[in-house]
Amino acid sequence: MEDNIIVKVSGLTKKFGNFTAVDNITFNVKEGEIFGFLGANGAGKTTAMQMLIGLNKQTSGEAFVAGYDIRHESEKIKKNIGYMSQRFSLYEDLKVWENIRLFAGIYGMKDKEIAEKTDQLLSRLDFEDERNTLVKSLPLGWKQKLAFSVAIFHSPKVVFLDEPTGGVDPATRRQFWEMIYQAAEDNITVFATTHYMDEAEYCDRVSIMVDGRIDALDTPTNLKAQFEAKDMDEVFRKLARKATRD
Amino acid sequence: MIEVKNLRKNYHSPKSGKYAGIGTKDNLEKGISLSVPKGEVFGVIGPDGAGKTTLFRILATLLLADSGEARLSKWNVVDDYKEIRKIIGYMPGRFSLYMDMSVEENLEFFATVFDTTIEENYEFIKDIYQQIEPFKKRRAGALSGGMKQKLALSCALIHQPEVLILDEPTTGVDPVSRKEFWDMLSKLKEGGMTILVSTAYMDEATRCDRIALMREGEFIAIDTPANIIADYKQTLWSVKGDNLSSMLADIRDFPQVQTSFAFGDEHHITVDQNLTKSELSNYLSDKGYANVSIDDITPTVEDCFLALTNEEN
Structure with a gap:
């Protein structure tokens, strides 16, 4: 594996019966990159992402995440990645510190390290007063920030974000992306899906899936030039129009 | 068509000390008020937790307010809830479809609940339903996001309601399907329907006749998108x-x-x-x-x- 490639996918395919959800996709993600993984509903994003994080078995093709083979090293992959989804990421009935403790423990971190890093994290987020607050009584924007911080607490090589900003207010959505930039500067690779096309602009590179295939992959600037579009929204519309399946 | 006066609903939990609900933040007496004339597309725009769903559930007669009044047409949401349920089509944010039933079975179910049939209303829902009719034997759970949304809208329309109440119909839906959905709403508006719709996507505001920007249970602005921008x-x-x-x-x-x-x-x-x-x-x-x-x-x-x-x- 090349040194700076952190996610390497070749010919990855997933079939459900005679339906090809993910159709022979090939791409690389570089270390420290913010990679936007876009596509219409039903284009195959979730299935592809699930295969990469070990939640779904591929039909054919191969992929390496953080150097590990998805075909037989999915447990090692899970130790080296973080994951945050919009629907579920924190336990609402646990306190802030308990959530951090739980996830850090699952990732095998030592008690001493957890205690130190918890203090650092709460101070950085300005959350010290909320240490003992139940997560369910935090405002949504705070939950999102905490969920992201928990997802990268064990310093994973790659963090997978599945629509991390859905429903969040405009100011918090932007603060969230500033946290993503910070993570990328700390050399954590970010692999994110979103339906906000302005957020696609914040990615180093963007792939767009159509009918299970990756039909475009480049920097936002190059994609806009290639599709003669004024913004990523227009690029997306032009590509998604080619979709034939529902 | 929709009149909301001084409406309040408090979920405030003394234990957490955190605010929740609508119309409870600053003016404890005032609550929130709103008036939507017939045939208007009115958008309630705000992030999760703003109180959009609480407001919509009160209007759909599924939740009782603490105080204030809400009317749809000539009916009051508390006393005349049975009448209101006949004239509204309500599409909740989640769980509006039965995932283990087919497309056709879902539609039939909602028709039966309203004491009508698909055949009787076919012309009315045709534009939308025809797009998913080729898949009518497919389980609702096996549909893509855009198709689920079209089915949910067909189900909400099957009894030809006067008012459509759509709670975040486009959340998690890709930009292309979102645009298609708003095109469908524009067509329904042309037919004279009153539409109350909520969204967290700010770019959808311009598709509404008027909007309320909502945050922490309060309206922070109510006007046409053009006037809000002009202000x-x-x-x-x-x-x-x-x-x-x-x-x-x-x-x-x-x-x-x-x-x-x-x-x-x-x-x-x-x-x-x-x-x-x-x-x-x-x-x-x-x-x-x-x-x-x-x-x-x-x-x-x-x-x-x-x-x-x-x-x-």
């Missing part, structure tokens, strides 16, 4: 250039900049009136940024929302 009082510039992500921090350090937010491939910033573009431009060049361009821009609804929430804080 914007700040000096708003866009800044473009290389290396935008680190530029944002440097822009924030500039004393005469009030707010700065990333907006895709540019930053939107509000500045003191006496600041000139060349002053800012020189500052950014000195910091080493290339290809900087600064322009006056018309605000979007999202800029307005950011400005209104910023004023409050």
Whole structure:
């Protein structure tokens, strides 16, 4: 594996019966990159992402995440990645510190390290007063920030974000992306899906899936030039129009 | 068609000490009020937790308010809930479909509940239903997001309601399907239907006749999108250039900049009136940024929302 490639996918395919959800996709993600993984509903994003994080078995093709083979090293992959989804990421009935403790423990971190890093994290987020607050009584924007911080607490090589900003207010959505930039500067690779096309602009590179295939992959600037579009929204519309399946 | 007066619903839990509900934040007596005439597309726009669903559930007669009044047509949501249920089509944010039933079975079920049939109303829902009819034997759970949404809308329309109440119909839906959905709503409006719709996507505001911007249980503005934009009082510039992500921090350090937010491939910033573009431009060049361009821009609804929430804080 090349040194700076952190996610390497070749010919990855997933079939459900005679339906090809993910159709022979090939791409690389570089270390420290913010990679936007876009596509219409039903284009195959979730299935592809699930295969990469070990939640779904591929039909054919191969992929390496953080150097590990998805075909037989999915447990090692899970130790080296973080994951945050919009629907579920924190336990609402646990306190802030308990959530951090739980996830850090699952990732095998030592008690001493957890205690130190918890203090650092709460101070950085300005959350010290909320240490003992139940997560369910935090405002949504705070939950999102905490969920992201928990997802990268064990310093994973790659963090997978599945629509991390859905429903969040405009100011918090932007603060969230500033946290993503910070993570990328700390050399954590970010692999994110979103339906906000302005957020696609914040990615180093963007792939767009159509009918299970990756039909475009480049920097936002190059994609806009290639599709003669004024913004990523227009690029997306032009590509998604080619979709034939529902 | 829809009249809401001084409505309040408090979920405040003394234990957590956190605010929740609608109309409870500042003016305990006042609550929230709203009036939507027949045939209007009215959008309630705000983030999760703003109170959109609480408001919609009260109007759909599924939740009782603590105080205040709400009427749909001539009916009161408390006393006449049975009448109201006949005249509204309600599409909740989640769980509106039975995932283990087929497309056709779902539609038939909702028709039966309203004591009618698909055949009787076929013409009315045809435009929307025809797009999913080829898959009518498929389980609802096996449909893509865009198709689920079309089925849910068909189910909400099957009894030819006078008012449509749609709670975040486009959440988690891709930009292309979202646009298609709004095109369908425009068609229904042409047929005279009153539509109350909520969304967290600010860009959908312009598809509504009027909007309420909602935050923490309060309306922070109610008007046409054009008027809300016209009421914007700040000096708003866009800044473009290389290396935008680190530029944002440097822009924030500039004393005469009030707010700065990333907006895709540019930053939107509000500045003191006496600041000139060349002053800012020189500052950014000195910091080493290339290809900087600064322009006056018309605000979007999202800029307005950011400005209104910023004023409050």
